[in-house]
Amino acid sequence: MxxxxxxxxxxxxxxxxxxRIASIWRKHRSLGLTVLSLLLGFAGWQLLSTFxxxxxxVPPPVRVIKTAIPMILSGEIFRDAIISLSRVFxxxxxxxxxAILLGVILxxxxxxxxxxxxxxxxxxxxxxxxxxxxxxxxFGIGEMSKYFLIFWGTFFIMLVxxxxxxxxxxxxxxxxxxxxxxxxxxxxxxxxxxxxVPYIITGMRVAMASAFMSxxxxxxxxxxxxxxxxxxxxxxxxQTDRIFVALLTISxxxxxxxxxxxxIVDLTLKRFTVPA
Amino acid sequence: xxxxxxxxxxxxxxxxGYIALKNIDVTIADGEFFCLLGxxxxxxxxxxNIMAGFEPASVGSITFNNDPIVGAGRDxxxxxxxxxxxxxxxxxxxENMRFALxxxxxxxxxxxxxxxxxxxxxxxxxxxxxxPAQLSGGMxxxxxxxxxxxxxxxxxxxxxxxxxxxxxxxxxxxATLLDIWQKTGKTIVFVTHDIGEALTLADxxxxxxxxxxxxxxxxxxxxxxxxxxxxxxxxxxxxxxIEALLAPEIDRSEARIA
Numbered sequence: 001m002x003x004x005x006x007x008x009x010x011x012x013x014x015x016x017x018x019x020r021i022a023s024i025w026r027k028h029r030s031l032g033l034t035v036l037s038l039l040l041g042f043a044g045w046q047l048l049s050t051f052x053x054x055x056x057x058v059p060p061p062v063r064v065i066k067t068a069i070p071m072i073l074s075g076e077i078f079r080d081a082i083i084s085l086s087r088v089f090x091x092x093x094x095x096x097x098x099a100i101l102l103g104v105i106l107x108x109x110x111x112x113x114x115x116x117x118x119x120x121x122x123x124x125x126x127x128x129x130x131x132x133x134x135x136x137x138x139f140g141i142g143e144m145s146k147y148f149l150i151f152w153g154t155f156f157i158m159l160v161x162x163x164x165x166x167x168x169x170x171x172x173x174x175x176x177x178x179x180x181x182x183x184x185x186x187x188x189x190x191x192x193x194x195x196x197v198p199y200i201i202t203g204m205r206v207a208m209a210s211a212f213m214s215x216x217x218x219x220x221x222x223x224x225x226x227x228x229x230x231x232x233x234x235x236x237x238x239q240t241d242r243i244f245v246a247l248l249t250i251s252x253x254x255x256x257x258x259x260x261x262x263x264i265v266d267l268t269l270k271r272f273t274v275p276a
Numbered sequence: 277x278x279x280x281x282x283x284x285x286x287x288x289x290x291x292x293g294y295i296a297l298k299n300i301d302v303t304i305a306d307g308e309f310f311c312l313l314g315x316x317x318x319x320x321x322x323x324x325n326i327m328a329g330f331e332p333a334s335v336g337s338i339t340f341n342n343d344p345i346v347g348a349g350r351d352x353x354x355x356x357x358x359x360x361x362x363x364x365x366x367x368x369x370x371e372n373m374r375f376a377l378x379x380x381x382x383x384x385x386x387x388x389x390x391x392x393x394x395x396x397x398x399x400x401x402x403x404x405x406x407x408p409a410q411l412s413g414g415m416x417x418x419x420x421x422x423x424x425x426x427x428x429x430x431x432x433x434x435x436x437x438x439x440x441x442x443x444x445x446x447x448x449x450x451a452t453l454l455d456i457w458q459k460t461g462k463t464i465v466f467v468t469h470d471i472g473e474a475l476t477l478a479d480x481x482x483x484x485x486x487x488x489x490x491x492x493x494x495x496x497x498x499x500x501x502x503x504x505x506x507x508x509x510x511x512x513x514x515x516x517x518i519e520a521l522l523a524p525e526i527d528r529s530e531a532r533i534a
Contacts, residue, residue, distance in 0.1 A: 170361035178348040182379035271366040274409050
């Protein structure tokens with residue numbers, strides 16, 4: 001045997017059919033697993049609520065779907081969903097914009113930052129839920145109190161993230177721009193703000209989840225419409241199946257909103273999120 | 277001419293603070309390739325930042341062509357080791373060049389020619405639409421060189437610019453840099469801790485002691501043609517001298533830790 005001879009591993013020659021299955025699986029592995037995960041989840045839920053828990057307390061998915069269909073067909077669920085979504089949207093956008101504007105200023109002016117930071121540090125532990133009672137007194141149970149609460153839940157997350165992003169702009173990038181001849185305003189607009197974009201986007205995703213978690217208690221305690229109101233109302237009437245429809249709706253809405261946010265970011269700000 | 281005399285740098289309170297640099301006197305002529313050589317913690321980056329105007333000296337005078345240096349100036353361009361931080365990662369190669377020309381207020385009509393000229397000089401013309409993250413480390417540093425040259429500074433201040441590159445790429449960057457230096461006649465102040473790198477590149481090597489109270493221990497002048505061969509007896513002799521000078525310094529800095 002010469003030393004240049006290559007030993008071949010014994011190869012299996014699977015049937016064409018097997019190969020095709022394998023290649024389809026390789027291509028769609030992640031989608032397949034997602035579908036499988038959901039199917040298993042629903043199957044487990046069905047089994048648990050049939051054999052372990054009372055179907056009244058934990059309505060099985062088949063009954064939840066049966067309840068959901070007329071709510072979808074009549075448009076009832078969409079009405080509540082759109083009301084909740086518009087509250088989240090207004091509060092989230094207003095909170096984000098205000099926090100980004102303030103955050104980039106605080107990140108640049110350290111005296112102002114040190115002056116404002118202690119107050120922010122105290123206020124940001126007040127969850128939107130803690131603010132509901134006073135919000136109702138200030139703004140009533142109309143839209144304004146919900147906007148305020150979502151704003152509150154968004155603002156501090158965005159402020160902390162934006163400030164951190166601005167503060168972490170690489171010194172080398174600012175100094176290089178300084179040597180090139182950039183003015184302070186140009187460094188701020190062309191270097192500091194774009195460098196903070198990845199932090200701002202992360203903040204928006206966290207704040208979005210927070211907004212979804214804040215709208216429900218706000219609507220449960222002080223509203224006459226929205227998904228939270230649907231939850232509260234169904235609870236009073238012991239309609240557990242309708243409660244589950246509302247809970248599913250919240251999950252799906254939150255997920256879709258996060259995906260939409262990511263898509264918008266990818267379409268508009270992608271180049272700012274590439275790692276250096 | 278870049279001139280430092282009696283420069284001291286103290287961090288913290290004026291008395292009792294950490295004295296990083298003590299009584300530095302340096303004169304760097306126009307068109308000279310000047311190396312600051314020393315082990316970690318010898319204050320060579322601090323000294324370079326003072327020359328750039330990023331940090332003020334505590335005591336002493338720093339002048340460029342007899343004008344005192346206050347803050348960063350357009351005639352002195354700093355060049356950083358981490359190109360990923362120094363460049364704008366959200367702009368393509370060409371857009372990075374344009375950014376430099378825009379903030380430098382260079383008339384827009386001349387941009388295409390300037391960009392072509394310098395991207396070609398560093399061999400990046402065919403990569404103008406790529407983002408920095410898509411380039412190799414060496415290519416990113418070449419983009420940084422092109423960007424620095426495009427605004428036509430008189431002095432290039434380079435802070436261990438090639439220390440993060442692999443040895444082969446580093447040698448190619450040395451050739452590129454020497455070629456550009458010889459063609460443009462820029463003054464270059466180059467910080468390194470690599471004796472071989474200093475011997476390959478410099479006209480003058482200032483060997484610094486470790487801190488606190490770093491100073492320039494000795495100045496070596498190399499009147500040898502380039503490209504240089506490190507096996508050359510003259511260079512080997514100089515290398516041995518520098519090493520003999522630095523060995524006790526490194527021992528001293530390690531003893532301070534123990």
